[in-house]
Amino acid sequence: MMTSVLTRGFMKRQAFSRCISTTTAGGKPNYAFAFDIDGVLIKGKRLIPEATRALKMLNGDNSANRNIPFVLLTNGGGVTEEEKARQISEIVGVKIDAKQVILSHSPMQKLASKYRDKRVLIVGGKGRQCYDVAKKYGFGEAVTPHDIMHWNSSSWPLAKPSSDLSVLTSAAQEFSTLPIHAVMVFHDTYDWGRDLQIMLDALCSKDGILGSRKGDYSTQDVPLYWSNVSTLFLYTCSCFNSNLFIERSSPRLGQGAFKIALDSLYKKLTDHELHSTSFGKPHGATYRYAEDVLGRLGARDQGRVYAVGDNPAADIQGANNYGWTSVLVRTGVFAGDNSKEFPAAMVCDHVEEAVEKIIFDEEKRK
Numbered sequence: 001m002m003t004s005v006l007t008r009g010f011m012k013r014q015a016f017s018r019c020i021s022t023t024t025a026g027g028k029p030n031y032a033f034a035f036d037i038d039g040v041l042i043k044g045k046r047l048i049p050e051a052t053r054a055l056k057m058l059n060g061d062n063s064a065n066r067n068i069p070f071v072l073l074t075n076g077g078g079v080t081e082e083e084k085a086r087q088i089s090e091i092v093g094v095k096i097d098a099k100q101v102i103l104s105h106s107p108m109q110k111l112a113s114k115y116r117d118k119r120v121l122i123v124g125g126k127g128r129q130c131y132d133v134a135k136k137y138g139f140g141e142a143v144t145p146h147d148i149m150h151w152n153s154s155s156w157p158l159a160k161p162s163s164d165l166s167v168l169t170s171a172a173q174e175f176s177t178l179p180i181h182a183v184m185v186f187h188d189t190y191d192w193g194r195d196l197q198i199m200l201d202a203l204c205s206k207d208g209i210l211g212s213r214k215g216d217y218s219t220q221d222v223p224l225y226w227s228n229v230s231t232l233f234l235y236t237c238s239c240f241n242s243n244l245f246i247e248r249s250s251p252r253l254g255q256g257a258f259k260i261a262l263d264s265l266y267k268k269l270t271d272h273e274l275h276s277t278s279f280g281k282p283h284g285a286t287y288r289y290a291e292d293v294l295g296r297l298g299a300r301d302q303g304r305v306y307a308v309g310d311n312p313a314a315d316i317q318g319a320n321n322y323g324w325t326s327v328l329v330r331t332g333v334f335a336g337d338n339s340k341e342f343p344a345a346m347v348c349d350h351v352e353e354a355v356e357k358i359i360f361d362e363e364k365r366k
């Protein structure tokens with residue numbers, strides 16, 4: 001069932017929309033799509049069946065016989081864009097290029113020119129996967145909490161560092177004289193206690209030198225960046241129980257919850273607020289980055305962008321704030337007519353219904 005909702009708030013936002021043209025030029029569509037992944041195309045590691053047909057329509061299997069630019073825009077991460085493209089292609093059965101994948105930390109690669117030769121503490125993710133992502137982005141002097149633990153085991157005495165997770169040379173492991181210039185959280189941390197301790201050590205240090213302490217916390221020496229600040233994420237696991245296929249979804253503490261803990265501890269220890277910069281949905285920096293990517297994929301400047309998502313607070317709020325057309329689907333965390341807090345321009349049962357309706361309406365405009 002399709003439900004179009006134009007609330008007063010949405011109409012007001014549309015007044016600032018970037019949707020200024022209704023024609024096409026040079027055969028290029030003047031519209032494009034940005035899809036959330038989990039809850040729209042897949043759920044956990046399982047395909048949402050309508051996703052395959054939806055993406056095939058965008059790859060030319062439509063009434064206009066042309067490709068319509070699209071990106072996958074997710075608050076997930078912890079792997080390279082190439083790896084995520086491979087995983088999604090395999091599940092959905094449609095080839096996705098790494099250039100179409102925007103992870104929560106993808107926009108942070110723009111910071112690499114500023115920190116190319118400077119030591120940056122990369123937090124979060126499994127093993128050294130986020131370290132590998134950071135190196136690929138151009139953070140040439142990336143280090144991890146594990147490297148610090150390896151340098152000085154008393155930095156987190158409640159666990160032992162494992163040697164296979166530290167690849168730095170002994171010279172590069174010198175943290176008592178070489179400063180940490182920034183702290184960047186790329187993904188959910190797998191070790192809250194250790195990472196809270198080591199991040200606080202860096203953020204409370206004088207000029208980023210571990211082991212030192214600032215005397216005056218009215219200014220912050222070490223900038224802090226988050227790749228997303230969602231308090232909860234939906235974890236879905238599938239299993240067989242007594243020959244029955246069971247799928248369980250649970251809201252779990254995400255990067256935003258870790259941020260609350262860090263902010264609170266910093267305030268308690270220093271009596272000052274911890275300042276930081278956030279990326280990911282619903283933050284504008286992520287949408288600006290996505291708009292650049294869509295441009296490189298052939299989307300027209302100032303064309304309409306339809307943002308399809310299942311999470312009102314992230315997908316719909318972010319799209320509405322940025323002036324994109326928001327589309328809420330019922331295959332993920334949302335069920336109902338429309339979100340009361342962050343109403344979408346359109347609500348559909350699933351992604352195929354959304355894509356079909358939008359292509360039909362857009363092609364009629366010609």
Ligand SMILES: [Mg+2]
Nearest residue numbers: 036038039310
């Ligand atoms: Mg989602």
